[in-house]
Structure formats: structure tokens, C-alpha cells
Amino acid sequence: MGWNLVMAAAQALSIAIDPAAWTQVQRIEWPGESHRVEVVQPVAGMYRTGCGDLPAASPSGGQHSFRMGEYCEQLVVLIDLSAGTSDPQLAEAFLARHEAFHVAAQMYGSKIPLEFLEIEPSLVERFAGSSAFQPLFAEVDALLAALDSGGELSCPALVGAYHALADDERRYLDYKMFWEWPAEFYAQQATFGSDTASYRNFRSKLFNGGNEGFELFVAGVEAGLILDRAMGREAWQDAVAEGRSMFDLLLGATGCSSPERGVRVRMKRVELR
Incomplete structure (x- = not known):
């Protein structure tokens, strides 16, 4: 399957939900016109989004961190992988998809x-x-x-x-x-x-x-x-x-x-x- 990734800015990925892997894309109630999830990693202690900068959380014992939700009518995931992964590029792509699914397909597209x-x-x-x-x-x-x-x-x-x-x-x-x-x-x-x-x-x-x-x-x-x-x-x-x-x-x-x-x-x- 295709990667469905578009580089949006430094340390950012724009993720579309692939209908071949998730057939219920039409159920997602996107909050704005963009039908993608912006996934951002921090740069110099800040998450730089298309709607302004957000401060990164203080490091918590070397743990990876994941935050997600709606911001300026856009679904956004903030991830911090600075604690290290075995394959940074592949890990970023994989985890971006995983977390984007949580917020788009589950929180905004499914009953719970x-x-x-x-x-x-x-x-x-x-x-x-x-x-x-x-x-x-x-x-x-x-x-x-x-x-x-x-x-x-x-x-x-x-x-x-x-x-x-x-x-x-x-x-x-x-x-x-x-x-x-x-x-x-x-x-x-x-x-x-x-x-x-x-x-x-x-x-x-x-x-x-x-x-x-x-x-x-x-x-x-x-x-x-x-x-x-x-x-x-x-x-x-x-x-x-x-x-x-x-x-x-x-x-x-x-x-x-x-x-x-x-x-x-x-x-x-x-x-x-």
C-alpha cells in the first residue's frame, strides 16, 4: 500500500486515513475542511503547527509522549520520540499512522x-x-x-x-x-x-x-x-x-x-x- 504521507513542515507529517486498510473512512467527522491528521514532533522545545506553536512537555523519565485532539479545527497528534527508536524514519511513519487512527477513526469516527x-x-x-x-x-x-x-x-x-x-x-x-x-x-x-x-x-x-x-x-x-x-x-x-x-x-x-x-x-x- 502507498505511504499516504505528505511532508507538511519540519518534523511534521500529514496523514490521510487509507480506505484500503480502514474501510470506514466515510464515518470520520472531520472538524474542518482538512481530511488529514497533522502529526508533529517538537523542535527546540516547541511543536510548530499550522495554527501556532505549542510548548512541548517536559521530559518524563526518558519516556516517549503522545498527545492528540482537535486544535484550530484540525486533528493534531503531538509525538515526542526523543527517547529513541530503533529505526527513526520508519518508527515515525508507523507511529504517526497509529496515533492518527486513534484520533480520526476512533475518536472522530466510531462509537465507543x-x-x-x-x-x-x-x-x-x-x-x-x-x-x-x-x-x-x-x-x-x-x-x-x-x-x-x-x-x-x-x-x-x-x-x-x-x-x-x-x-x-x-x-x-x-x-x-x-x-x-x-x-x-x-x-x-x-x-x-x-x-x-x-x-x-x-x-x-x-x-x-x-x-x-x-x-x-x-x-x-x-x-x-x-x-x-x-x-x-x-x-x-x-x-x-x-x-x-x-x-x-x-x-x-x-x-x-x-x-x-x-x-x-x-x-x-x-x-x-
């Missing part, structure tokens, strides 16, 4: 269950990068391998791995799968296409200083590839845009019932913060 509008910070602190989720991710990997070898989908082991988690672990993982799986699938497809081996190698060493928990993102790509075959891309992405979780769709595709979710809403405005 109320339970996924926010998450308790304590859960993120406790479970980000946790090894407790590895058995579930391994089952997703096994499902894709079964399809690749001509086998059939079966869900008992996947459901077993899910229910083996503690309640707060499931709450954290449900939230992360809802938000991260579609964005990761989109970024992978728009950047790597069918070359999943190169994507996995890239993801496993994306950030300098550690990539704990990268399996969550790889599992999201694998789930999307399974759903491509089980439902067809347009059908499952239509369901996601209606507020369904890719994990819940995966359970349904393998013959199991999914958890009950609450009311789904559209986000009307996301202030850049």
Missing part, C-alpha cells in the same frame, strides 16, 4: 462503549507490560497458525486464557484491546501490508530501552488477519466502528459468546491536551 472512555491510572501502572496476558496472546497466535495450515477456528482455549485472568487484569486488557488493536492493525497494514514478519521484527524492538508488552500489539494484528478471513474486512471494521471490540468479534468468529458491553456513544469534540 462508556466503559472504555477512560481507565483507572492504577491499572495502567500495574499491568502495562505484564506477562499475565501472554497465554491469551499465544492463543490468538495459535488461531492464526491454525488458519494458515488449513485448520478450523476453535475458541475454548482462548476463552480459558481470558477467564483465567483476574477481574482487574481483564478490565485493563479489555480497554487496551478495544483501543490498541484497531489502531495497530491499521498502522501495520498501511505501513507493511502483507509483510507481517518484518512488522513483527520491527515491533519487537521499536523503542530503545525496552519493548515490554509488544505482544499485545502483535496480537491485534493477528486478530485482524483472522477476522479478515472469518468475516471480511468491511464487515468486521463496520462492527468496530459501531463500537464492538475486535476481541469480542474474535470470540464470536470462533464460536463463543462475548462479554456484555454497555451503552456506546460518539465523541463530539476532543480537546488537544
